[in-house]
Amino acid sequence: MLHFKKTKTWPLLLVSFALTFLISLCVFAALKMAPFGTSSILANDSAVQYIDFFTYLKHALAGTAGKAYSFSNSLGGGMYANWTYYLLSPFNLIFVLVSRHALPVAMLFVTALKYSAAAATAQCYASHHAGARWYTLVFSISYGLSGFLVANFLNIMWMDGVILLPLVVLGIDRLFETHRIMPYVLPLSLSFITNYYIGFMIAIFAVLYFGWRWAIQHQTHLLRKIGLFAGGSLLSGMLAAVVLIPTYFALAASRLSSAGADFSVKALYSLLDLPSKFIPGSFNFDQLSNGLPNLYMGMIALLGAVCYFLAASIPVRERLVSGGLTLLLILSIWLNPLVLIWQGFRAPVWYLYRHSFIVIFWLLILGLRGLAHLPSVSRFRLGMASIATAGCLMIPTILRMATHKYVTALNLTLGGVFLLVAALLLYSIRSRLLPQKWLVSGIVILLVLDMGTNAFTSLKAISFVPAADFTVTSKVLQAGYDDAKKLSSGGFYRMNADSQRSMDDPYQYNFNGISTFSSVLNTSTINTLTNLGAIGSAGRVKNNDLTWPLESLLGVKQLLIVNTQSKKTGTKAYQQVASRIISNPRYDLSAYKLVGHNNYFNIYQNPDVLPVATQIYRKIPTQVQANPVLQQNSYFETLTPQANQTMLTTSDFSGISVDNVKPLTTLTNAVATKVNKKNAASITLTVNPTSEQQYLVMGENMRKNMAISINNIPVKNDPDTGSKTVSMPINSTKPTTITLTFNRGLNQIDLDHFALYTLNRTAFKQTIATAKQEAPQQRIQNGRVTLTTKANNSGYIMLTIPYEKGWQVNSKKVTLQNYRGFIGLKVPTSRSTFTLTYHTPGITQGWWLTIIGVLVAIGVTVYEYWPSNRRHLKQTKRI
Known part of the structure; x- marks a missing residue:
């Protein structure tokens, strides 16, 4: 049997969990997040994406939304990749149990629970190696409130893998100690299941950690251990196959968006093309320094990691191997080729340093061992190491104060004070200057202040969404869509609105829509819609400024437009909804029929909406000019046996005048150039009065480089890609004026695809x-x-x-x-x-492999733990 020390370690497990949870709630309360104030924990993607998926989870489990396939997924799409990336955490069941309006509060408590669970699993690892020593709390709480978890509070679906990482590594240790693989297999397979993306990173580190354990000391039965590790890793993949295989097919079909992993040969060749990766901006210290907040682990733990390399009682061989692995992990944040490996051979979008939790955990392992061997570090070395650490941290930070907004004089001062106090406390413990219980109490107090302060100052710099922004807006929009559904005559149809809470409103309010924001959105859907005139980019497609013909083609039967004649215009609820109008004025509403209204929306019905399935008589030409109106024409021309007149035809402007712009002989795809580069420049166009519906088309470059107005009303811009199509006023007496103004600093602009089109209503x-x-x-x-x-x-x-x-x-x-x-x-x-x-591609193969994996796992468990098969376990070597 394995002879553990008789000191009970479970109280420290409770302490680490409870203390981390309490610190988290205190930080959230100080930031006035609901239920402690009027703010919320929602920000960025958690506000406009994840909370909508959690609402969808409620609909799906209640049977009111599609599980394998959903028409809330833009025009329709498989949902498996969304489930495996966003929704398989067991913590998500909490969101199912609360009302939709309580979701922001539930997300706050789930975030605190995940921080605390990470601290608890880290405490399991530390207690296994060090028993009930004081420095195990430093290890666990520093991990639970580490810079990665604090900085990624909004990416709540990544945290389950962070929670499981200590158990995966502990399982590897148990494999070396007892030759049992199930303690390694179970947490690794769970990391794949709860979030395959983070699980992939954990699998890479598992290989590195296994190699480190082998290298730091002589190993008996090495081939057997390698075989057990490889077999355990394979078994973990089999247990998670029902997640991994269908997800791979889904990501491959979507050309692997930012959350996925591209394992293609082409991606591998791109990775090996190292010279092209070492380009300005890709290989410099700014990339490393920008990621330092994500790597924060507390001053005591940091000094412990430094002490590890100075401890005479730790073999030189071990310190050299550990130094090599540390260098590799640091470089993996610095060098793009290594970053790509951790990200599954795919460059990350927006959120960088996604694997920094691996680096933190590794440094904390060194810190744990360093604090354990603190008595073997000379007082001189400890003092010099503290001074050197302070210099390495403070000097670069001071030099970057002007360029990094998170570096303030207050943060710098607090960091310096915490580092100084940590050094004094460790020096006192090393020299036994005071009773140990006093010093340990001081370390715990410093730990709480250090980690809590870092969490508060880091989160304080972020703009959080007010709680009412979700609750009030959601209530109004839900009522609007419910009223629209009641007015429908039945059958399948899609809905659109000129106001939205987020691009994932179809998930939130359970209707068939157009827009979607998801890291695993099918790229083909994005391309199809943007070619037709929608706005989109990687992972998103939008529903604003669609033409009447396009909405008819896509089956958009109902349209919700903010009711400007409402008696509620002075209320907060109305102002919330009105502030979220995404479309430019819809001058083509005369084509729709007003069928109802409430205090916030007018509900229109499109009498010319097409069914989803239509006969076609010819294929769209292979080469269609990248112009949304021409694309729409091409689709409509296929719907009749004979080619009717073109739906939308170009119209001439009745007048053109320029200010500081060289004369233009044509407009579409022309290049407008300033005469005097220092002065402002604009182009003014007029359109004759007409009773026919007209649309103005402008390319992506025009939207980015010009301010555009129609009758002095600015056209709303959009930062994502795609041409914009806006409806023109219908006026039979007054001409319409269009003004194109150069953005500041631009001397030349390509008027790409710029043209005026008139709808042939009869055709x-x-x-x-x-x-x-x-x-x-x-x-x-x-x-x-x-x-x-x-x-x-x-x-x-x-x-x-x-x-x-x-x-x-x-x-x-x-x-x-x-x-x-x-x-x-x-x-x-x-x-x-x-x-x-x-049918979800790969689901059958995934289930069969998982079933086989479960049977194998049961057999392995019986073999390893059946009394007659128990092998004599070697005594665990303590740190």
């Missing part, structure tokens, strides 16, 4: 009527489409549902095709009924 109405008449009978559900075609049909059907490989059809006579990003069907020309069903 449009005829096309809509024909398409509706010839459309197949259809029943649309999440992940299931049943169609009945007419006799003597064209033989081809298009569905405005994004094409994915998971769709299957139950008829051999029907062929699935990718029709420029949408589902296309080649069908018999005779009347027929068939069903398309969505």
